Amino acid sequence: GENVEQHPSTLSVQEGDSAVIKCTYSDSASNYFPWYKQELGKGPQLIIDIRSNVGEKKDQRIAVTLNKTAKHFSLHITETQPEDSAVYFCAARGPQWAGTALIFGKGTTLSVSS
Amino acid sequence: DAGVTQSPTHLIKTRGQQVTLRCSPKSGHDTVSWYQQALGQGPQFIFQYYEEEERQRGNFPDRFSGHQFPNYSSELNVNALLLGDSALYLCASSPGTDTQYFGPGTRLTVL
Numbered sequence: 001g002e003n004v005e006q007h008p009s010t011l012s013v014q015e016g017d018s019a020v021i022k023c024t025y026s027d028s029a030s031n032y033f034p035w036y037k038q039e040l041g042k043g044p045q046l047i048i049d050i051r052s053n054v055g056e057k058k059d060q061r062i063a064v065t066l067n068k069t070a071k072h073f074s075l076h077i078t079e080t081q082p083e084d085s086a087v088y089f090c091a092a093r094g095p096q097w098a099g100t101a102l103i104f105g106k107g108t109t110l111s112v113s114s
Numbered sequence: 115d116a117g118v119t120q121s122p123t124h125l126i127k128t129r130g131q132q133v134t135l136r137c138s139p140k141s142g143h144d145t146v147s148w149y150q151q152a153l154g155q156g157p158q159f160i161f162q163y164y165e166e167e168e169r170q171r172g173n174f175p176d177r178f179s180g181h182q183f184p185n186y187s188s189e190l191n192v193n194a195l196l197l198g199d200s201a202l203y204l205c206a207s208s209p210g211t212d213t214q215y216f217g218p219g220t221r222l223t224v225l
Contacts, residue, residue: 104156
């Protein structure tokens with residue numbers, strides 16, 4: 001089955017710096033890759049997603065890139081702010097005929113200091 | 115428009131007991147998925163319900179069962195609780211097979 005590896009497990013940056021989180025997946029049939037942000041005591045919140053027919057997607061300070069050949073995708077956060085501090089999870093989903101379960105990485109704890 | 119809601123927020127049970135967790139999906143969403151999130155880990159898929167049927171199941175024992183009602187709300191039942199069942203249980207809803215939106219979760223502690 002699908003396996004998603006995420007790194008780094010922790011990331012500390014200064015306010016205003018950029019942060020990059022990387023994930024690799026094992027199943028070449030996976031075609032949908034969401035990113036979730038989870039704050040303490042809350043459920044995961046979708047922040048951006050990308051489908052396999054797109055190489056890059058941006059939403060204000062957040063961007064995601066996908067390299068299907070290498071089977072990896074990355075989250076880029078620019079101009080980080082203290083409120084960006086949270087745990088970030090990447091996930092992968094296979095083709096819809098195989099089911100729509102999300103397979104998650106183990107998470108990255110991002111700390112932004114001011 | 116209310117998002118995904120879950121009840122209860124917290125729950126404490128003892129080993130061997132049974133528990134029922136509840137989820138109401140976002141308006142317009144007909145599919146509900148359940149995930150277990152152990153401390154410090156990513157969510158793990160338990161199962162998914164669509165049209166009141168279990169459509170897909172993850173690698174969880176039969177002690178974990180569920181139900182979906184005609185109004186698309188869902189329940190997760192866990193029998194014969196083990197200490198290892200202590201976790202945050204997350205419900206996610208989606209319109210069909212599209213993007214999943216998560217609720218705040220139910221924190222289950224098994225003593």
